[in-house]
Amino acid sequence: MRVSIQLHGILRDQLPPAAKGRTTLELPDAATVGDVLAKLGIERRVLVSVNGRAHVSSEQVLQEGDQLVIYTPVGGG
Amino acid sequence: MPYGYHGRILHVDLTRGALHIEQPEEKFYRKYMGGSAMALTYLLRGMPAGVDPLAPENMLALFLSVITGAPISGQSRVTVAAKSPLTGCIGDSQAGGFFPAELKFAGFDGIVVTGRAPRPVYLWLHDGHAELRDATHLWGRVTGEVQAMLRHELGDDKVQVLQVGPAGEKGVRFAALINMCSRANGRTGMGAVMGAKNLKAIAVRGTQKLEVADPAALHALARWGAKQLPQSDIAGLSKYGTSEVIGLNNADGGLPTRNYASGVFEHYEALDGPTLYETLLRGAAQGQQERLGRDTCYACAVRCKRVVEKREGPYPLDPTYGGPEYESLATLGSYCGVHDLAAVCKANENCNKYGLDTISCGATIAWAMECFENGLLTLEDTGGLELRFGNAEAVVRLTEMIGRREGFGDLLAEGSARAAQRLGRGSERFLITSKNQEAPAHMPQVKRTLAIIYAANPFGADHQSHEHDPAYAPYPERMAQIGLHDPQPPLSLNAEMVRYALVTQYAYSALDSLSVCQFVYGPAWHLYSMNQLTEMVRAVTGWDVSLYEIMKVGERRLNMLRAFNAREGIGREHDTLPERFFTRPLQGGPSDGYVLDREEWRRAMDTYYAMAGWDVQTGIPTRPTLEALGLGWVADLLGL
Numbered sequence: 191m192r193v194s195i196q197l198h199g200i201l202r203d204q205l206p207p208a209a210k211g212r213t214t215l216e217l218p219d220a221a222t223v224g225d226v227l228a229k230l231g232i233e234r235r236v237l238v239s240v241n242g243r244a245h246v247s248s249e250q251v252l253q254e255g256d257q258l259v260i261y262t263p264v265g266g267g
Numbered sequence: 268m269p270y271g272y273h274g275r276i277l278h279v280d281l282t283r284g285a286l287h288i289e290q291p292e293e294k295f296y297r298k299y300m301g302g303s304a305m306a307l308t309y310l311l312r313g314m315p316a317g318v319d320p321l322a323p324e325n326m327l328a329l330f331l332s333v334i335t336g337a338p339i340s341g342q343s344r345v346t347v348a349a350k351s352p353l354t355g356c357i358g359d360s361q362a363g364g365f366f367p368a369e370l371k372f373a374g375f376d377g378i379v380v381t382g383r384a385p386r387p388v389y390l391w392l393h394d395g396h397a398e399l400r401d402a403t404h405l406w407g408r409v410t411g412e413v414q415a416m417l418r419h420e421l422g423d424d425k426v427q428v429l430q431v432g433p434a435g436e437k438g439v440r441f442a443a444l445i446n447m448c449s450r451a452n453g454r455t456g457m458g459a460v461m462g463a464k465n466l467k468a469i470a471v472r473g474t475q476k477l478e479v480a481d482p483a484a485l486h487a488l489a490r491w492g493a494k495q496l497p498q499s500d501i502a503g504l505s506k507y508g509t510s511e512v513i514g515l516n517n518a519d520g521g522l523p524t525r526n527y528a529s530g531v532f533e534h535y536e537a538l539d540g541p542t543l544y545e546t547l548l549r550g551a552a553q554g555q556q557e558r559l560g561r562d563t564c565y566a567c568a569v570r571c572k573r574v575v576e577k578r579e580g581p582y583p584l585d586p587t588y589g590g591p592e593y594e595s596l597a598t599l600g601s602y603c604g605v606h607d608l609a610a611v612c613k614a615n616e617n618c619n620k621y622g623l624d625t626i627s628c629g630a631t632i633a634w635a636m637e638c639f640e641n642g643l644l645t646l647e648d649t650g651g652l653e654l655r656f657g658n659a660e661a662v663v664r665l666t667e668m669i670g671r672r673e674g675f676g677d678l679l680a681e682g683s684a685r686a687a688q689r690l691g692r693g694s695e696r697f698l699i700t701s702k703n704q705e706a707p708a709h710m711p712q713v714k715r716t717l718a719i720i721y722a723a724n725p726f727g728a729d730h731q732s733h734e735h736d737p738a739y740a741p742y743p744e745r746m747a748q749i750g751l752h753d754p755q756p757p758l759s760l761n762a763e764m765v766r767y768a769l770v771t772q773y774a775y776s777a778l779d780s781l782s783v784c785q786f787v788y789g790p791a792w793h794l795y796s797m798n799q800l801t802e803m804v805r806a807v808t809g810w811d812v813s814l815y816e817i818m819k820v821g822e823r824r825l826n827m828l829r830a831f832n833a834r835e836g837i838g839r840e841h842d843t844l845p846e847r848f849f850t851r852p853l854q855g856g857p858s859d860g861y862v863l864d865r866e867e868w869r870r871a872m873d874t875y876y877a878m879a880g881w882d883v884q885t886g887i888p889t890r891p892t893l894e895a896l897g898l899g900w901v902a903d904l905l906g907l
Contacts, residue, residue, distance in 0.1 A: 267509030
């Protein structure tokens, strides 16, 4: 299955600058949010929303076409 | 000399032109440590209730702390406190830069200013000496000019200048104090207080060496921080500045858009940190922004400050005035529906040039825009400005007009709450204020404990007075240091989240007493944990200090702020939120439909006062609570 990913802030640096933090990933069935983080090489503490539902856990199982937004839990500024 | 501080506080009576130095004993420093905890001891003892904030009787207190100027990241900050002309409550605001450390090196731990000078003056502090000098030639000038003139006049480019701009001179109620032309004690109108005293600037230069008790331990902590930074959770703040929070908050549905109608902005990417980094940061065109476009505070490895530059186009940008923080991008940008990044940077520049708080400025303009969109303001009122959401040119123009109190800007210079009162026409229903202060760009509908803090905070709605909800779950080890072990699901406002709000409020209040940066030190994603902060204070001062003791300083400060308000007759009935937070669901994105539940919020507020040891009906600290903090003298002042 394929899922779309959008990374924010410093996480964008995981991808080439031209990608502007956006990519799609091909994943095996029953892949989880944690699998996505591993595949992208993200070891930081992050927050993940799937299809607009905020703060899902890394055990969350994904579906074809899911849209993930991944960002850091920094607050303030 | 003690370690970390001088034991010297300067008192300035502007009416008589008299200066004297007080030398408090060590236990005063240990009990209050600095910042507004220390400032409040002077404001509470030295001022009666009911003073007009712009009258000579208001006191203005500027305080460093026992660790300011030590060679480690995140310590060079200054607190300013006085009665606020915006809220009528206690005013309190912090800023970084090189000014705070330089003030320490000049030989002073704090300054208490009273009275009003018969004509404009500035205060010149250097190597233990203090003098008042004529500032007639500086009056009316913008911050960049004044800084250059003072450095020239004093013959030293390393002189640091904290000043009021034309906005402070003209009594704009949300006028800021500006240092380095780019760092603001922005909130609660402290610039208007200093301007009303005819005190244009404080110039400092010092070469006094700061004695540290355990240099090796401090050096080890500083090295650990610098090494850890790239892997830390503030790596993004370091590279992209706070502007990266535009994307983070938008992802959460928490980026205030068009006066808090929505938590998502369709053009957020135009304002986001990476866009700023790649386009307008100084040196970006040559790929040199790491070297030219990032700025820092004294001894700080994080370098989160932005410097923007643009030579062509309708909005040329002068790097003298730095660059925008997240709050400025959001309030002058999405809050107003504006996505022209250069225009937002120009509006930010104008705020630094005239000395305005960007948050209240942007939010007040957004309020006026909603009034205009709904026909409550007309072109006749605005002097021909088409004040529709998204009108970037109008935002830029209004920052100048407010700074000069010119035309329609004169009304907005009062802040949105007073402007609504004057305008009438039902315009108060569009206000996003608590205690007359405009809400910052973090949304209580999305991060629910902000609904407690925005309402209850003694100096009005504030986003830097506790830890935000999403940080509870990801940082169990650090939260455990301050006794928090039980994160709750998103959008909870139950007793545990009230406890989280209050305990992290004590922690942030301690940070503001130690006058340290809330990105570098804190209970969650920060570079250093609260335990490491404690180690740092031990290394600098030589005191055998504990985190318990530091947290108690934070609690002490919060109770003194609250007590100041109580004496002014301000209590629970003033702890309110904008009505529309309860009545108008957000539109679009992940937070679509989010609205606060009034009964749930009331229950949470009851729990908050009870946990704080304050009277649940009045919100006023009780005598036992004050005495438990060693503040019996405050209970006496309140007649409890």
